[in-house]
Amino acid sequence: MAILVDERTRLVVQGLTGREGRFHALRNRDYGTKVVAGVTPGKAGQDVEGIPVFNTVAGAVAETGANTSLIFVPARFAVDALYEAVDAGIGVVVLITENIPVLDMTRAYNYVKAKGAALVGPNCPGVISPGKASVGIIPGEITHAGPVGLVSRSGTLTYQVMYEMATAGVGQTTCVGIGGDPVVGSSFIDVLERFQDDPETEAVVMIGEIGGDDEERAARFIAEEMSKPVVAYIAGFEAPPGKRMGHAGAIISGSSGTAQAKAEALEAAGVRVGRNPTEAAELAVAAVKER
Amino acid sequence: MDLFEHQAKELFARHGVAVPRGRVAWSPEEAAAVAAELGGTVAVKAQVQIGGRGKAGGIKLAGDPAEARAHAERIIGMDIRGHTVRRVLVEEASDIAAEYYVAILHDRASKGFLAMASAEGGVDIEEVAATRPEAIVKVPVNPLVGLRSYHVNQLVYGAGFDERARKGAAELLARLYDVLVAADCMLVEVNPLVLTGGGQVVALDGKVSLDDSALVRHPDLEALRDTSAVDPQEQAAKEKGLNYIKLDGYVGIIGNGAGLVMSTLDVVAQAGGKAANFLDVGGGASAETMADGLAVILSDSKVRGVLVNIFGGITRGDLVAQGILDALDRLGDKVQVPLVVRLDGTNAEEGRALLAGSPSDKVIPAATMLDAARKAVELANAKAGA
Numbered sequence: 001m002a003i004l005v006d007e008r009t010r011l012v013v014q015g016l017t018g019r020e021g022r023f024h025a026l027r028n029r030d031y032g033t034k035v036v037a038g039v040t041p042g043k044a045g046q047d048v049e050g051i052p053v054f055n056t057v058a059g060a061v062a063e064t065g066a067n068t069s070l071i072f073v074p075a076r077f078a079v080d081a082l083y084e085a086v087d088a089g090i091g092v093v094v095l096i097t098e099n100i101p102v103l104d105m106t107r108a109y110n111y112v113k114a115k116g117a118a119l120v121g122p123n124c125p126g127v128i129s130p131g132k133a134s135v136g137i138i139p140g141e142i143t144h145a146g147p148v149g150l151v152s153r154s155g156t157l158t159y160q161v162m163y164e165m166a167t168a169g170v171g172q173t174t175c176v177g178i179g180g181d182p183v184v185g186s187s188f189i190d191v192l193e194r195f196q197d198d199p200e201t202e203a204v205v206m207i208g209e210i211g212g213d214d215e216e217r218a219a220r221f222i223a224e225e226m227s228k229p230v231v232a233y234i235a236g237f238e239a240p241p242g243k244r245m246g247h248a249g250a251i252i253s254g255s256s257g258t259a260q261a262k263a264e265a266l267e268a269a270g271v272r273v274g275r276n277p278t279e280a281a282e283l284a285v286a287a288v289k290e291r
Numbered sequence: 292m293d294l295f296e297h298q299a300k301e302l303f304a305r306h307g308v309a310v311p312r313g314r315v316a317w318s319p320e321e322a323a324a325v326a327a328e329l330g331g332t333v334a335v336k337a338q339v340q341i342g343g344r345g346k347a348g349g350i351k352l353a354g355d356p357a358e359a360r361a362h363a364e365r366i367i368g369m370d371i372r373g374h375t376v377r378r379v380l381v382e383e384a385s386d387i388a389a390e391y392y393v394a395i396l397h398d399r400a401s402k403g404f405l406a407m408a409s410a411e412g413g414v415d416i417e418e419v420a421a422t423r424p425e426a427i428v429k430v431p432v433n434p435l436v437g438l439r440s441y442h443v444n445q446l447v448y449g450a451g452f453d454e455r456a457r458k459g460a461a462e463l464l465a466r467l468y469d470v471l472v473a474a475d476c477m478l479v480e481v482n483p484l485v486l487t488g489g490g491q492v493v494a495l496d497g498k499v500s501l502d503d504s505a506l507v508r509h510p511d512l513e514a515l516r517d518t519s520a521v522d523p524q525e526q527a528a529k530e531k532g533l534n535y536i537k538l539d540g541y542v543g544i545i546g547n548g549a550g551l552v553m554s555t556l557d558v559v560a561q562a563g564g565k566a567a568n569f570l571d572v573g574g575g576a577s578a579e580t581m582a583d584g585l586a587v588i589l590s591d592s593k594v595r596g597v598l599v600n601i602f603g604g605i606t607r608g609d610l611v612a613q614g615i616l617d618a619l620d621r622l623g624d625k626v627q628v629p630l631v632v633r634l635d636g637t638n639a640e641e642g643r644a645l646l647a648g649s650p651s652d653k654v655i656p657a658a659t660m661l662d663a664a665r666k667a668v669e670l671a672n673a674k675a676g677a
Contacts (some may be wrong), residue, residue, distance in 0.1 A: 034468035075507075103434070103472065106397060106434045111435060139637060142604075156547050156548025157550030159604050160554070163636070180549060182399050212400070213399070235551075235557060236553040238560050239558040240536075243552050250553070259557075275561060276561065
């Protein structure tokens, strides 16, 4: 098993004919993902290396049975693309686009949730279930199948941890990059819940960073609802307050959202917190071996 | 991006939120002119984006234009907790019968809005929140529903607003919500919201934080940005499209991905050093981006060593290495500090080979992120001793 994406995933790529969309859609297909359609209004009938293009998501779903969407549409149009996917009955949407206004995303979040669809992102690297499917921009080359679920607000930092886990010989069931924006479709808790219910996932690594209180909420969830071991890493101990550290959501406001507070909340919930990515990977390996 | 009080009030006024009459003044002469125009007693208020200006002497009442000029003379140029006052707001003084607090903001946790009200206005609201949280009424608002009259009733009745203030406060809250939505604000806050002796409800102060991701659709608000306090290196980086934040240490940091760079700052601290900056060259960094980034970092005279930490996913290690070599060429003798380079991921081997072929003795390879941090700190410290 895996979560969110697997061999049953039938992917439609919104923005397939753009530079980024094309590049990553083909990489996802090369990885083994069933990329069944693309959507670019006005380009129906064309194809991208054999992937048929449709004018609308509804059309793509009707013709190809797509059940998952990957959105590579510029910020101005990305939220429309998200509504379109959900209205067409898509169950899992991965939204890569960054710089989407918070107001647009807040409204869309509440709509998507009411519709019962799962949204990952925005401003995220996507989801990969090693050996099964890759939906997004996570480099497949550095992932290996294994028993650890990985969830992170960051992209490259996640690759770093995967790489260190690979060196130690431990792989992942699924890696989920939830994104670095203040409002994201899936929070840590949403993903932890899925990993807790996934029979193949034996332990979970969560990688957090400064800003907001998603990590603190996750800590309470772990203490109350999770039987599987969780290890964590938090980035941003040296970040000054009031500065956006790259990600829109990575900002310490006043005294809230610090790395220290997050690490303490997680430790109090029984989560082992690594001091650096290497230590986090070592803790993950140890958690698997202990079981 | 935060607005100054006078900008927030101009925005409020455009959406029908009641504010005192007044105008910004950049000089004592201008302050006197505004005071003369308004007539009567005026308040001269330092415009800074930090709290506590009243206690610092940044708000004074003036009975006539001469007094307004004298206050402005003293306030402009004043330092308030590290912020230099460059302008004052001169506005009609209000006759205050009661002070309240209201705010509407984006709530990350609930992924909706949160509207708040308290009868304890005019004081530090964070302190009220910490000591008497029950004095602040909080009402979640679903963004698909919007702020409705039942929300407003929960706020003004719940917080115990004076009967004379309720209608005016309800009207003002509705207009404040219009501001939040129309201008893509993360926060709109009025502290204090006052009930005047005449029964008017007026926003005596105003705080607005804008959503940076939405500024593209508000060029009028983007134009209000205060560039006077921007660090020159941060400005240079911004012009090159780089995500750079200056810090106060001496180890220059360059990496790809916000999380990885934040983590790099932390491991440098753990190795006993202190980072000089945050610089994320982003996904798919080209040789040119790398060269621009290094140039910005090296223009900071406090930098005694640089750590380049790249994990290639979409970013290719060979392009990063080429960027480093280009930067060395471009900057020539200006490069007087060691560059510790750690490359992994896509095309890392090709990148390392390129760097190994460089004639420069400034490039020092490192095998892992932790090894790189140790080396960079060690070399930077040695440089300080030299």
